[in-house]
Amino acid sequence: MSAASGPLAGVRVLDLSRVLAGPYCTMTLGDLGAEIIKVERPGTGDDTRAWGPPWAGGEAAYYLSANRNKQSITVNLKHPEGQRIIRELAAVSDVVVENYKLGTLERMGIGWEQLREVNPRLIWATISGYGPDGPDANRPGYDFVAQGEAGIMAITGEPDGEPMKVGVAIVDVTTGLFTALSICAALREREFSGQGQRVDTNLLSSGVAWLINVAENHLVSGLEAGRWGNAHANIVPYQAFKARDRYITVAVGTDRQFRDLCAILDCPELADDARFVTNPQRVANREALVTLLQERIAPRVADELLAALNSATIPAGPINTISQVFEHPQVLARNMLVEVPHPTAGTVRMTGIPMEFSRTPAEVRLPPPLLGEHTDAVLCDLLGRSPAQIEDLRAVGAI
Numbered sequence: 001m002s003a004a005s006g007p008l009a010g011v012r013v014l015d016l017s018r019v020l021a022g023p024y025c026t027m028t029l030g031d032l033g034a035e036i037i038k039v040e041r042p043g044t045g046d047d048t049r050a051w052g053p054p055w056a057g058g059e060a061a062y063y064l065s066a067n068r069n070k071q072s073i074t075v076n077l078k079h080p081e082g083q084r085i086i087r088e089l090a091a092v093s094d095v096v097v098e099n100y101k102l103g104t105l106e107r108m109g110i111g112w113e114q115l116r117e118v119n120p121r122l123i124w125a126t127i128s129g130y131g132p133d134g135p136d137a138n139r140p141g142y143d144f145v146a147q148g149e150a151g152i153m154a155i156t157g158e159p160d161g162e163p164m165k166v167g168v169a170i171v172d173v174t175t176g177l178f179t180a181l182s183i184c185a186a187l188r189e190r191e192f193s194g195q196g197q198r199v200d201t202n203l204l205s206s207g208v209a210w211l212i213n214v215a216e217n218h219l220v221s222g223l224e225a226g227r228w229g230n231a232h233a234n235i236v237p238y239q240a241f242k243a244r245d246r247y248i249t250v251a252v253g254t255d256r257q258f259r260d261l262c263a264i265l266d267c268p269e270l271a272d273d274a275r276f277v278t279n280p281q282r283v284a285n286r287e288a289l290v291t292l293l294q295e296r297i298a299p300r301v302a303d304e305l306l307a308a309l310n311s312a313t314i315p316a317g318p319i320n321t322i323s324q325v326f327e328h329p330q331v332l333a334r335n336m337l338v339e340v341p342h343p344t345a346g347t348v349r350m351t352g353i354p355m356e357f358s359r360t361p362a363e364v365r366l367p368p369p370l371l372g373e374h375t376d377a378v379l380c381d382l383l384g385r386s387p388a389q390i391e392d393l394r395a396v397g398a399i
Contacts, residue, residue, distance in 0.1 A: 006033020007360045011187065014089050015039060015070065016098035016105070018046045020143070020169055021127050021203065023066040024176030026097050029183065030069030031353045031362045037089065037378055038067065038369065042074040042399060045371040057345025064348055064368045068340065071366070071374035074399055081398035083110050088383050090115040090122060095183055099127040102138055112198050122196040123186045125179050131202040141203040143169035150207025151225070155214055158229040175206040231290075236282040237261070240319060241294055243302035250297075251315040255279065260312045264305075265296040342367040375399055 003009075011034040015026040023038075023046065030036040040046055046067070052060035076082040087110060090096055096115065098105060105111040112124045126132065129141020147153050147165045157164030182199040190196060208215070214225050217233060225233070230249075232238035237258075238251050252258045255278055259271040270276055270292060275285040282289055297305065302318060309316040320328065326337050326349075336352040353362045379385040385393070393399045 004033035004035065004363075004365060005360055006031070006362045007357055008184075008187075009033035009360070011035065011095065012093045013037065013095040013097060013183075014086070014093040016086075016096060016100065017127065018099065019048055020066055020172040021175040021179070022097050022099040023048075024173055025125070025127070025179040025183075026070065027066050027068060028176065028180045029095075030366075031364070032355070033360065033362065034095075036070040037093070037374075038070040038072045039075050039077075039086070039089075040072055040371060042076055042372070042397070045072070045074070049371065056348050057342055059342075059345065059368065059370075064350065067368040068350065068364055069366050070369055071378060072369035072372055073375040073378045074372035075375075076398050077105075077108055077110065079396070079398040081393055081396065083108055085379070085383065085393075085398070086110045087115065087118055089378075091118045092382055093119070093122065094187065095123045095125060097125045097127070097179065097183070099141075101140065102128065102132060116196060120196060121190060121194065123183060123190065124196065124198045125183050125186075126198065126200050127175060127179055128200070128202045130204050132200055136204075143172040143203065146171040146203035146207045150204055151211060151215075152207055155211075155225050155227055157227045159227050161227070161229075163227070170210070171203050171207045174210050175201050175203050178206055178209075231286070234283065235279060236286045236289060237293055239290070241297045243297055243300050243305055246302045247319045248297075248302050248306060249315075249317050249319060250293075250309070253315065257312075257314050258282070261293075261309070261314055264308045264312060264314075265293065265300075267292070267296055338364055340364055340367045343370060343373075372399075 008029055011029070013026055013029055013034050013036045015022065015036050015038045017023055017026065026036045026038070046063060048063040048066070049060055051062040054061045056064060075085050077086065106113070112126070115124070116122055129146065130136040130139050144165060147170070148163070150171065152171070153163040153165055156166060179199070179201045182201060186197055186199055214233065217223070218225050230240040235253060238253070240247050240249050250261070252261055258276070262268050262271040270289070274281070276282050276289050306316055306318065325331060331337060334352070336354065338350055338352045340348050340350055342348045348367060350364070353364065355362050376387070376390055379390050390399070
């Protein structure tokens with residue numbers, strides 16, 4: 001394993017999480033240089049290992065997407081020796097990340113209160129569906145349910161269509177990022193206090209926080225938010241339009257941009273139309289304006305129109321397929337497509353790291369690990385177990 005050079009180099013994270021929110025959090029920390037020890041169930045591992053097709057070298061693409069820069073060990077948390085291993089690893093770790101149902105780890109003797117006794121500097125990050133208290137504390141958390149319950153689906157989709165989820169598990173991803181941020185903050189505070197602490201994040205709260213301006217619009221006005229499809233509640237024109245050969249996005253944020261847009265579309269008179277001069281007027285007359293603009297955009301070739309819009313610094317772009325995304329020159333220039341050597345797949349192509357540091361670069365050091373790939377090495381190097389002792393643990397079902 002190559003030495004980490006990222007800003008979190010030297011931080012060790014014991015990852016007891018599964019599926020997406022927790023693994024996305026720990027992958028982010030790993031990308032930033034932290035050492036991640038991923039603890040998995042013997043025999044089956046993380047649930048997402050079975051979430052295929054597609055597969056690469058016997059590994060599900062879903063699992064690969066959130067588990068690079070980690071070491072995998074298998075530990076039976078229900079076995080007393082397995083619980084002993086977790087306590088010993090917590091004693092030499094900086095952070096624990098877990099997303100078990102409330103009270104599960106405590107009943108095994110490896111919860112927050114028990115492990116802080118062996119390591120008072122430990123930062124314990126809990127991810128749940130609804131938080132550790134309140135009437136829904138014991139409910140399990142799922143991204144799809146959270147997207148509905150947090151209001152995201154109510155504001156996503158066409159105005160006259162059914163409520164729609166976001167195309168990725170955005171609440172899980174957002175919760176993972178909030179958790180990673182909370183851990184970094186707790187690590188920073190520990191530099192001064194010398195003490196660890198517990199941080200809690202949950203899917204529902206993350207989904208509500210994700211509402212941003214839509215939530216504030218409602219809280220200020222008292223009006224119920226609706227679905228706008230590809231349009232914007234507060235800005236017009238700010239939506240998708242159909243050009244001759246493909247859809248494009250146009251995001252006009254100022255009156256100057258609107259005037260330039262009208263000039264490019266050979267309809268300068270619209271910029272002086274009393275209905276459309278300012279953004280509030282354009283919002284009030286949305287339907288009429290969008291219809292007029294669509295009539296003028298429909299005959300234009302998308303690439304030619306986008307070139308003219310970009311030259312005029314009017315925010316606009318194509319609506320790419322996923323394959324087009326990974327052919328995009330700027331995506332490639334920013335290293336957002338990387339190739340990672342893998343023990344069974346040969347090479348795995350993955351999304352890159354969206355964060356850059358001038359002195360301590362984030363990097364992909366390890367491919368997503370095979371199940372239990374590092375069990376022996378971790379037990380030997382960190383806990384001093386001999387090969388014979390490791391075989392004994394395997395024989396009794398502890399690992």
